[in-house]
Structures are given as structure tokens and as C-alpha cells.
Amino acid sequence: MSDDDDDDDGASDIQLGDVDVNLLVHLHELLDTASVTEAARRLGITQSAMSHALRRLRDLLDDKLLVRGRQGMMRTPRAEALREPLYRSLLALQDTLTRHERFVPERSDRTFRLVITDYLQLVLLPRIVEIVEREAPGVQLHVESLSEPGQFLPRLLSGDVDLATGGPLLPTCREIVREVLLEDRLCCAVRHDHPRVGPRLGLDDYLALSHVLISPSGTGLGIVDEKLAELGLQRRIAVRVQSFLSAPFLVAASDTVLTAPVRIWRVYAEPLGLRLLEAPVELERFELTLLWSERERHDAALSWLRRVITRAAQDSPS
């Protein structure tokens, strides 16, 4: 902190050698969130560990830092004054480190935060994790599911998320680099002993079946429905789910049909005994992309992880 002179507040007699500098990271999160619970969550530690850190910081800085206010905790004036300079000095420290740090996968204990679509979690994540376990056994992956396309862009830019993946409909901006990981297309699956589906699926057969629809938003229809509407046709959606999670099991347990990406079916078709059939409507191919912040291009660890993901994509059966 002492390298920031514009907010000298009497703490200059603190020698960094006497301080657990890691505490400053705790302090940053505490000041940023004004909440022990939230700060603990952000750092992935227990609330009691964070309370302990707060006590040590209070001793060190001889200030309460956070006090109980009308709505939760409030920053003291001293804490308020520390907040911005602390943030800037930690950021500078971080940039210095990442620019000069060599990334040694087998010795790293870094945590990567990824936002990955359900689709790519199924298709790529097992292989990604397999490679990570072998090459970087100390690395941790925190994978978040993509809830709304584009919602993670600010977090990618702020460095809160390291890498993200997206589907075809993704908004983007200049500071974000995107790389095509793989292509896919839709096909249909039914259970192998489906009583009413032969070796081929004609349009009439398709429309006569009950369909499962995966609709992440929980409302609206899918690409298939739009295509059918252009032809003046409609299918019967018997079951609507929000993710891929149960959909293959629903198809395996009933006489429904699900139209979904081919690579998903590569995962489930064999274990669940599903039969794949070409969809009787023309459906375009689509791309899945990897996204990262242009500012992180020097980060050797992220470059390594990107290569792991690209390799996993190359290994994925199409």
C-alpha cells in the first residue's frame, strides 16, 4: 500500500516484511463487498477463515474497517480511503507477476474460472479435465453454466472469469478474442426399441411423434420449430426442460424424440441405447467458440489452458 502516496493515512510505519501480504487480498475483497460472507465466497474460503482474517487486519491497521450499519456492514472512513489505492496496487502487482511468471502446469495450484455452455460441458469438459489432471494435477477448475448469452462479457473483461465458451448467438466486442472450437449440427434420437420409428424418419413420422424441447430460458420454441413454421407445420412438444441434463434419459424412458447436436448424442447414444436418425428438415450447421479477454493474452497460464481446450476439441468425435 505504501507505494501509493495520495492517500497516506498514518499506516506508513507498517513494514511489508512484517505483514502477511496475502491478507491484503482478503482486505481487498472485504472492502469491495463490505460483507464477510460474500468476501469468503469470492475467495472460496470459509466464513470463519474470513472473520479471522478481518480480526488480523483490524489489529494490523488499528481500525475497525467494517462496522455494523443499518443494512449490513459499512466501511469505516479509513476503509473507504484504502479501497481504491489497495485495488490499484494489487492490480499492478498482479500484472507484474503475470507478465514475468512462467507457467509450470505440473507445479501450479491456480484456480481457473470458466463459463461453459451445457453443451460444451458435456462434449468437452471430461476430456479437458482428463488432460488437466494429467498435466496439472494441482490446478482447480470452477465451471459456471452459461445462463444468459453475453451476461459474462463484463466478467471476462474484468478478469473475474478467465475463459468462456459460447454458441452461435453470442454478442461480442472488440476487447474479446474469439476462436472457433468446433462445428456441429442437429440430428434426432429415439430409444432403440421405439415401436413406431423405422430405419428412416420421414417428415410425417417426425410430426406424429411427441417431442422433447430443451429451452434454457424456459419459454419460447427452438430452431426446429422455426423451420417447421416456415413450412406451415407444427410439432407437438410433450416435454419441455431447461437443460440437457435429463433430456437423453427422458428419450430413453419414453416414446419421445429429441432433436439435438450430434456430439451430444456421441456421449449418450451408446450408454443409453439410443438410435440416431437424420432430421427430416434442413437444419444449418453451427459453431461453438472460445472467448477470452484481449488483455490477458500475455498470461501464460491462460494460454496453456486455451491449448488444452483446443486439444480437447480436436479429440472430440464429430
Next chain:
Amino acid sequence: MIRRKIQLAHVDLNLLVALQALLDTSSVTRAARRVGVTQSAMSHSLRRLRALLGDDVLVRGRSGMTPTPIAEAMRDELTAGLRAVQATLRSTEGFDPAQATHHFRISAPDYVHLRFAPRLVAEVGRQAPGLSLHFRAFEGLQAAQALVAGDLDVAVTGELPDMPEPIVRQLLGREQVVCAVRADHPDVGDRLDVAQYAALPHIEVSPHDRTGLVDDLLATHGLQRRVALRLQNFLSSPFVLLRTNYVLTAPEGVIDLYRRSLPLRVIQPPLELPPVLIFMYWHERNHDDPAMRWLRATIAHAFGP
């Protein structure tokens, strides 16, 4: 809405049917005929009613019997009450699954959804091919709000504290928490001790990115685990297990579903993890709706062993 305790166990409710007939006909003979019992049975009912109510109920007047003022006052309420009971009974008859084209909206978190959705969809396909099901995953109180607002028919989920009053619930089952690794895991056999468990790399599935009960329990043994992969849902977790030496700790229903088709080994966790109670919640206004009754019964069945 405050639900009062029902204290009817000591009353023979058939007496109320007799009472209604007696009040309507003002005659033991005609009342007996109407209910389809003998005259002496109806006389016996009248004696029991007199004892129960502490009132004569019917008294001899100039032209046959007439109701007492107390009995007369009971009459309308009694008729309405018996009609409601009758309607309730009838309502279970009014839903024909084979013909129905209802649209049901059901919310369940991941692990619960996996536990019953495949069987429910299969059952609906067999019994009620015209129905459609819409699965959502509302969280906690959001589900309660959706039930109250009428945006949701049923929520199947873990125990929700502080439910608003008009929500009714039913316990569907208890889910044990178990561990899973790949069947050919090099270091794990049929049992795990707590030190071995803590030493394995873990997959943690939690929607909100928080350290949970497992970590707290390990801490009581002075142990800490390494979460190598943190996910928000179970989607890819079984496939990750197949390719790594990781361990997953999860409700049994989820793991059972995957174990049927994937080479996974299920092991008792070496920690005292309490079972998860699964409840079905619905709004009181749907309680007697025949279609909703059918849906709830079918869900309960799908949840069964």
C-alpha cells in the same frame, strides 16, 4: 390462512347423513326409506344424534314430527357441508388421463429432477399421451412465489423453510448421499476411510459456489479435501468421473440413474451425511382439482422405489 385442527375422529359422520334425512322429511319412516336403512336403524341414529347434540332434534307436534329450533338452525349448514364432501369425493373421478390435453408445470432442482423425471415422462407417455409437461428449476422461495402466482403447478424439492401459508406439502422420500468413482479406479475399492476420501480429488456440484457440509465435517476430523472441479450442475460430472480419479459426493438418485448405463462404483461416504428430504409442494387452491391430484399421484409414484 390458518388451518384449524380437524377433531372429527370421535364422531360417526354417517349420523350427519341421517340427520339431514330426518330434517328434510320430519319422519323416521321416510328418512329411513330415503337413506335405505331399516326404521329401527334410523330410530337408533336419532337417539345417538340426540345424545351427541344434547337436543331433541325432532319433537312430536300437532301434525307429526317437527324439527327443534336448534335442528332447524343446523339444516342449511349441514346441507352445504355434505354437498362439499360429496363434491370432493366426486372430484377424484373427473379426470381422464387418456383424453386429457392438460399442460403441467413442474419445478425441481437438478438432482431431484433427475430422480423422477424419466419415470414420470414414461408414465405420462403410457397413460396420458396428450399431456404436456414443462420442467423448470426455480430456486427456493422463487418456487413458492410461482406456486402462489399460479405460474407453477407443483414444486418437487428439498425442504423449504418458511413457506407461505396456502402451500401444502407431502414428503416424497429421503435421498441418501453417496460417493461415486469410476469402476476401475486404481486406488478405491468397495470402501473408503475418511483419510482416503479427503486425499482424493473431488468434484463439487453446488449451484451457488459455497463450501458445504462435506468440508465442515472433514474439518472436524482435522482434514481438508481438494476440490479439483467445481460445477453448477451434474450434467458432465459422471463423464468426468469416467476419465479421472476424482470422486463425486451426491444424492443417491442421481448416481443411480447414471450407474445404470455407465461403469461407476458407488461407495458409502465415510462421513455422517444426513439424508436429503424431498417434498412435493402445491397451492391449496389446487388441492382438490382432479387433474392436479392425478399429477401429484403420478409424481409420487415416479418417485417411489
